Amino acid sequence: MSVYVHQTFVIKQDKFKEGIENLREIKKFRTENYDHKFEILTPISGEDHTYAILSIYEGLAEMELQNKKMFEDEEYIELIGPFFLENIEQGSMYTQIYRSLSERKPDKKKEKEQK
Numbered sequence: 001m002s003v004y005v006h007q008t009f010v011i012k013q014d015k016f017k018e019g020i021e022n023l024r025e026i027k028k029f030r031t032e033n034y035d036h037k038f039e040i041l042t043p044i045s046g047e048d049h050t051y052a053i054l055s056i057y058e059g060l061a062e063m064e065l066q067n068k069k070m071f072e073d074e075e076y077i078e079l080i081g082p083f084f085l086e087n088i089e090q091g092s093m094y095t096q097i098y099r100s101l102s103e104r105k106p107d108k109k110k111e112k113e114q115k
Contacts, residue, residue, distance in 0.1 A: 003097060006054050008051070008092075018086070022083045022087055
């Protein structure tokens with residue numbers, strides 16, 4: 001069952017260019033070095049400087065394993081440190097975690113009744 005981590009944040013207007021460049025570096029690093037999907041979501045409507053990232057993992061255990069690896073990686077820490085400290089508005093990060101709804105198993109009793 002897939003796990004989706006959706007994080008929104010506001011990029012500082014005076015750090016917009018640096019913030020976007022840093023996000024692209026983070027995406028490149030994460031997709032090359034870790035086992036999950038990572039997307040940068042840009043606003044079409046709503047607040048202009050509110051961006052989001054979507055990380056997709058195979059399950060909760062995989063999410064925990066990948067996060068442990070990332071936060072033990074000094075190179076990754078050097079990428080995200082400036083992003084969080086310099087490029088986004090303090091207190092604007094909001095994280096939600098979802099999982100996909102499992103498929104409903106067919107009811108064999110009902111299938112027999114329909115035949």
